[in-house]
Amino acid sequence: MSTPVHRIAIIGAGPGGLTCARILQQHGIPVTVHDLDASRTARDQGGTLDLHLDTGQHALRLAGLWDAFTALSRPEGEQLRLVSRDSRIMFDAEPPRDGRGNPEIDRGQLRNLLLDSLIPGTVRWGHRLTHAEPLGAGTHRLHFADGSTADADLVVGADGAWSRVRRLLSDATPAYTGVTFVETGFDRADHRHPELASLTGNGTMLALDDNRGFVAQRNSGGHIRAYVGMRTHEDWHQRRGLDLNDAVAVREALLQEFSSWSGHLLGFIAATDTGYTNRPLYALPVPHTWPHTPGVTLLGDAAHLMSPFSGMGANLAMRDGADLATALIEHPTIDDAITAYEDTLLPRSSEAAEGAAEGIDSAFAPDSANQTLAHMTQNH
Structure with missing residues (x-):
């Protein structure tokens, strides 16, 4: 220059x-x-x-x-786990051990x-x-x-x-992708939410099926950040007459959406410490x-x-x-x-x-x- x-x-x-x-x-x-x-x-x-x-x-x-x-x-956070809707571990990839991850x-x-x-x-x-x-x-x-x-x-x-x-x-x-995440979070997860921590592992856990799913990620400081995903309308909450500021109503709506899923996974909805943040995905x-x-x-x-x-x-x-x-x-x-x-x-x-x-x-x-x-x- x-x-x-x-x-x-x-x-x-x-x-x-x-x-x-x-x-x-x-x-x-x-x-x-x-x-x-x-x-x-x-x-x-x-x-x-x-x-x-x-x-x-x-x-x-x-x-x-x-x-x-x-x-x-x-480096341990690179672990990737796939879980079925009934909470069985279907795939579990440990981080590379050669320093190339x-x-x-x-x-x-x-x-x-x-x-x-x-x-x-x-x-x-x-x-x-x-x-x-x-x-x-x-x-x-x-x-x-x-x-x-x-x-x-x-x-x-x-x-x-x-x-x-x-x-x-x-x-x-940006246009709506057709998928919305609702973010939840869990503090001191190993002590306060041991079942969710065990299911998540050290990295990222995916549970995906039938246009729905959960994504849970380990963060530093013992925190787990989770995303409850749905292929749905961008205004899904308005169509249900749902106030996104009403945590109780959001929880019940999400639990109903995932009613056929394992109760272990439903903890990512019901046990949140951080409430619910609606995040439609755009591209x-x-x-x-x-x-x-x-x-x-x-x-x-x-x-x-x-x-x-x-x-x-x-x-x-x-x-x-x-x-x-x-x-x-x-x-x-x-x-x-x-x-x-x-x-x-x-x-x-x-x-x-x-x-x-x-x-x-x-x-x-x-x-x-x-x-x-x-x-x-x-x-x-």
């Missing part, structure tokens, strides 16, 4: 945006990250991630954070690791982007909800599923592409939102961030860097999104138990 110093603005302090910022700063390139949250602790960051060798792990090594990551990661880390821990690696003041909290105004020659004026503005020579949309930056490039909007069209536009690009969910059944969302976001930073370091102009980055990004993300769409369709199908067992047996 030759003089003059370019103004790079990353919108969104998620794993992808922070990875990009970290690598740029390692090479002396100034960058500012704008995030709508009031602070790094403003909201829960979600569950656990398994970082893959050629995406998330690659990005952390490039960012010089591999040793710090390994100190926090949980995909170790787990809580999303919050990963975000803090990246945030702590940045120059203080890099992230401007409480900056919710309302719109980006093109000024010509690839520059944009960013308008924030607090009335402030900032001009940028490169705007990086790392602002997630409902990205405002994406509007500069594409008319695409962008496949493939999602856009015309090259000077001064703006996308990464992560803003570019390729897909179902969590790819296992690749955060991994791809981090690889996106690393690849964009590398392109900016290696190419003489921002425009050249964007072109090189998008030439790699778009085909890679399209392939992953196709796999994610197939994954959620097979996981929430009439014969999903057998389909999932066949897939796990083939790949482990």
Whole structure:
């Protein structure tokens, strides 16, 4: 990046945006990250991630954070278990013992690791982007909800599923996948919920059948985060006249939905310590592409939102961030860097999104138990 110093603005302090910022700063390139949250602790960051060798792990090594990551990661969390609807263990894959696996880390821990690696003041909290105004020659004026503005020579949309930056490039909007998760959680699970802890194991447990299922994940600190999944209408609760703030009513509705399932699994509904959070799953069209536009690009969910059944969302976001930073370091102009980055990004993300769409369709199908067992047996 030759003089003059370019103004790079990353919108969104998620794993992808922070990875990009970290690598740029390692090479002396100034960058500012704008995030709508009031602070790094403003909201829960979600569950656990398994970082893959050629995406998330690659990005952390490039960012010089591999040793710090390994100190926090949980290799044992890679255990994958499939359970039948009557709670029999059908498949149980232990983590690889050769150090070549995909170790787990809580999303919050990963975000803090990246945030702590940045120059203080890099992230401007409480900056919710309302719109980006093109000024010509690839520059944009960013308008924030607090009335402030900032001009940028490169705007990086790392602002997630409902990205405002994406509007500069594409008319695409996320569509409902047909599947909704209801999140529950269990604190000090080994002591307070030993049966659920035993069923979950050390990593991730899946119980899928007849368009429904449970996904339970070990998090750090003895916490288990679970998702009660259903192929259903996006407004399923409204059709039932259900108030999502009425925990008792939600519990009864879910128990009725899974009435033929094992009572051991129903504990993931009935025994929650954290209540119920409705999470309909959305995805962008496949493939999602856009015309090259000077001064703006996308990464992560803003570019390729897909179902969590790819296992690749955060991994791809981090690889996106690393690849964009590398392109900016290696190419003489921002425009050249964007072109090189998008030439790699778009085909890679399209392939992953196709796999994610197939994954959620097979996981929430009439014969999903057998389909999932066949897939796990083939790949482990």
